[in-house]
Amino acid sequence: MSSLSNKKVVVLSGIGAVLEFYDFCLYIVFSKEISATFFSGIESEILKGIFTVIIFSIAYIIRPFAGTLLGSIGDVIGRKKLFTFTIMLMGICSFLMGVLPGYATLGITATVLFVALRVLQGVALGGELPAAYVIVYESVQKNFGAAFGLLFTFITFGFLFSDLVAYFFGVLFGDYAWRMSFIFGGILAFFGYYVRLNLHETPQFLNLQKKDKIPFLVLFKKYSLRVVAGTCLTVVIAFGGVMLTLYMHELVGKLIDLPSSEISFILAPSLLALSIATYVFGYRADKIGLRKTYAIACFLLLILVFPSIYIITSIKTPLAVIFGTSVLTILFGMYVSVALYFICDLFPTDVRLSGVGLSYNLAFALVGGFAPLASHSIAVISGKIYLGFSIVAIVCALLGLFGLFLYNRNLNKLYKSKII
Template sequence: MSSSLPLPVGASAETSPSLSRKDVQTLGLSALGGTLEFYDFVIYVFFATVLGKLFFPVDMPDWLRQLQTFGIFAAGYLSRPLGGIIIAHFGDILGRKRMFTLSIFMMAVPTLVIGLLPTYASIGVAAPLLLLAMRVLQGAAIGGEMPGAWVFVAEHVPAKRYGFGVGALTAGITGGILLGSLVAMAINRHYSPADVSDFAWRIPFILGGVFGLISVYLRRFLHETPVFQELAKRRTVARELPLKTILREHRAACVLVALLTWVLSAAVVVVVLMTPSYLQKVHGIAPTLALEANAVATLMLTLGCVLAGWANDRFGTRPVMLLGFGGLVLTSYLFYTGLPGTPTSLIWSYGLVGLFVGSIAMVPIVGVRAFPAAVRFSGLSFAYNMSYAIFGGLTPIIITLWVQKDVLAPAHYVAALAAMGFVLGLVPMSSRGYQKK
């Protein structure tokens, strides 16, 4: 970032370039909260089949039950923009910390409630309606949590550790997917299908809610960001509706972040969330092997986020974006064209593409600094959540229809979006961030 920029991302020039104990505490508590919150959001998909049988009539056709179950899941995506805009609005006016704590509270309570909900057999149509309401609240919470967490950490860590801080936090957030996958595997291995349907499906939701509330308590020990404190001291906190300023003055930044978010959503939704089902249905791979390979890929994704953040600080944004997204193009084709392969080749190639999916950490690294401090939270939240709601929702439909005609549809889609990420790495704003005119 240029030294002429007021209130740059990261700590002040007097701050040590190394992470202090306070920085590590901030990063650790933020990452832990992000892991638990994203776990709460995705655990639904791992038990969607069971939830469909319990929350809809038994005589409903299976295809319709599945459609409505995933429709409720999709409602979480659709409510992200609204929750993100509202939470970010007050985050730019009242402070990052308050909204950062509120978002995880809004996720923990609905998750706990889902684990305690009566089923359709007990209360009829009220059961799916309550489930829908909880998913809407979860979506609103995650819409505020992710941009809020990125801004919070970015404004705390020293400028020379900015990439590592954001990358490590992103790793913590994506670790929620891994945690959800591991918990689902443990529940299904420890309990019989009858036990899972009877009571065991509730365990991961109750655990997620309880640990989420613990995370709310732990965030009491976080401090407001130095950047927001300086804004408040200078009385430059946003006075008008921050979204109005963004749409009037920062449209280019919104477009850049929205396109990069499309890249992120393609990589996460296709490679991590959809591929286990694709492996089973298209290539006849055993469910256990598919889930184990997916767990390896998700672990490599988590490591890849940290690596991308570290490399950003060491080598700069543009080289990391070009190498990361270029590598994602190549490894996507390497993985999908090599299927079904052997168990060893499946795990190895899935893990490799997962590592390059870690390049998605560059999205918040670029996105946070694309907006000035006064409207940073709102700008990132608006562009990120609107794009994710559109493309995250459309991607499963596109891939499902496309794969009927071409089994390599996932490879083509991910590679095409990764190529766009490569091109966006050449855009000056990606490297320089917001420039005061």
């Protein structure tokens, strides 16, 4: 990135994303504790597990609707206003989750309220990340790989931050660690809100002469094929965000009988590797080409996912988990650092946030809503845990390559540039 102002945009966008993603990830980090607190009325442990996965999926299923609605609002009122709203919503939900009485006190009301707050978190995240990507895309003039790589480094630190806080709060507060983590996240979100007040509206939005009153109608009428392309481009990002960083926590918990806080500590090195890889590969992609980096990442994922997950599920030791997950997260970092550019580049300014919001969140709804269940079902039927995970990863990588094909075939004439 060539200027201090560009770096400021990425850093300010990233700081808020760290705090918001921290809040969102706490649910899966403390899934066992939350299940015991709010689903204790369900006697069957199998049903408890299924219900926990369903609640995890609901927050993703709601995101396409939230992303389209909030994206359209952002295309009308501006990116900054939407950006400040989403972090406040996430923070309020996180704080209320931390102080909400459990099933033993409120009965089924506690369960319903917790689910409602989780849904609102999904709404907030549905507008948060697309806004961050669009703000960076519209503010940075070149070196998009480095810019998006740095932004996603901040986002992945949100995963890492949630794991580290879970570990240390587990040591400090014991059984109350999950509540203190949510309350802490709510407080941090208010800090993130004030940080975002220092952001300026993007030049491209300010220079937009005509703003559509209902951008999502224009999106569906004129750019439906680009939504398909954007969704396919996002599928691998969704796989990484859901299966590698969130679902992996639950998977490792089944393989190694340890408290949630210690599992978080075991997974921390792979998240650190992801944080580093996103920026390093983004920086290198600006030198060798974004398309080439994207294609290489997809092919490597196709080749390496099976042996990596086999090592994790067959050896079942902390070192095996660290090695296998680190290989996969490094590949994910290579992919995501360049894919975000293509997704934003698909849409013109007047519907960009709507288009990115729908494409990005639709992919996360499909992967977040169905990939864990598909992986689990294949594992149960086959008796092999690694098989379900690998099949889901391979399907996602193939869809990612198809997304690049759609981008090249349908949009190549519009976007001929040395940077890609």
